[in-house]
Amino acid sequence: MSTADTAISDEVKQKAAEAKDSLNEHTLKTVHWHFSDETGSPFWLAKKSELKFDPLKDVKSFDDLKKFPEFEDEWLRGGPVDRWIPKGHQGKPTYVFETGGTTGIPKSRVVIEDHWKDYELFSDTLPDEYFPKGSNWLMLGPSGPRRLRLAVEHLAQHRGGICFCIDLDPRWVVKLIKKGWMEHLEEYKKHCVDQAVTVLTAGHDIKCMFATPKLLESLGEALEEKGTSLQEVGIKGIFSGGTEFTPQWTKFCVEEMLGGPASEGGIYMTPTYGNTLMGLACSKPITAEQGYKISYYAPQPRAATEVVSFDDYNQVVGYGETGRVKLYTLTDEFFVPGFMERDEGEREAPFETYPWDGVSGVRPFHELATSTTVGVY
Known part of the structure; x- marks a missing residue:
């Protein structure tokens, strides 16, 4: 038994066992x-x-x-994307969200209400x-055929507010980086941040926001140049996400x-x-006290992650060992x-709030790291 195992209290172990039962059933x-x-x-029935x-018969857990x-x-x-729509949901209004697509055909996922449910759980x-x-x-953050934009908008509406959005094409950002057009990249970033500054200083009484780490940092600098700050424009809560979220960046940010x-400081960031x-x-x-360490826990049982051997x-x-992140939806x-x-x-x-395994120190997989362009995230 590892030291991490012995550090888990009996109460958390009990909760973890219940969570595993729930995951098996789900x-x-x-x-x-x-x-x-x-x-x-149709996809899985054919498969x-x-x-x-x-x-x-053979999947019991x-x-x-x-x-x-x-x-x-x-x-x-590529398509047809409707091969992913379960027969049990046929006829319902369906979204399609894309990820990637800087080169070649993007990956796409059909969604009916999952993005609403995920963000309602997050809201809690x-x-x-x-x-x-x-x-x-x-x-x-990213706009266009991205899940995130509609999901954050739903989060705002679910909590009784209105969401203000900006235009941002992450594929163009990645192209600029790959071409080495750093001057254009800076101008595009400024263009995105300018939109945010305009909205924040237009009297819309915005108190909460989503931003990627890079854009949040640029927004803070842009507001400072205008003689104001996130606090002064009324921001109280920030939820952020992206591969640049490191303990070093979090320390600087906080x-x-x-x-x-x-x-x-009056602003809570998660x-x-x-x-x-x-x-x-x-x-x-x-x-x-914990060195701004960031540990993530998937929304079980709707999704689960494992850290597996290379x-x-x-x-x-x-526990505490390094591996590749494996995802189950x-x-x-x-x-x-x-x-x-x-x-x-x-x-x-596991810990009390999320009594299942998590992952910390998330970074690009080392075998792919040289070919991964982080872009706006």
Whole structure:
């Protein structure tokens, strides 16, 4: 037993066992939905004949998902996208969200209500003191065919507010970086931040916002140049997300930009880790005492993450050890039995709020890191 195991209290161990039971039950329900002729999606019903086992008989727990082959990126590129719509949801208004697409065909995911449900669950984790109900929001992030923009708008509406958005094309940002047009990149970033400054200083009473780390930093600088600050324009709560979210950046952001922790500076910031496939993983509260360490916990049982060995993607590493992030999506709209993320990190132990495994130190997977262009995130 590792030291991390012994550090987990009996109460958390009990909660973790209950969470695992819930995950097993939810997995069974999800697999039966996607592989039953009456409710399943054309994609998985067709795939069933290629599998070396019967999902309806042989999947009895979450761990049985390891029987599935690795979920492939290419399955999500190109159409027809309606092959992903389960028969049980046919005829409902459907969204399609894209991810990637800087080169070639982007990956796309069909969604009916998952983005609403994910962000309503996330809403329950936000402290009302800093994200007051009824407040208006600013969405300073990617627009266009992105899930995030509609999800943040729904979050604002769910909490009783109105969401103000900007125009931002992340694919253009990546192209500028790849071409080395850094002057154009700076101008485009300024163009995006200028839109945000205009909205924040137009009397719309915006108290909450989403921003990627890079844009949040640029926004703080732009407001400072105008002789004001995030506090002075009325911001109280910020939720942020992106690969640039490191302990070093968080320390700078909290101590330099936000004037200290929320109790001192008046602004509460929470990091998140999310994507079009999974939804949103929340962070364990970050503190100076813990060196601004960021640990993310997936929204179980609707999604789960594992940190797995670089040599064997079915083998979970020990607590505190490094591995690649493996994702499972388990909703009645979308089923992903093991997708290898482009990230790596350290496995984190369960704790009271999220009694299941988490991941910290998230960064681009080292074998892909040189070919990964982070862009606006």
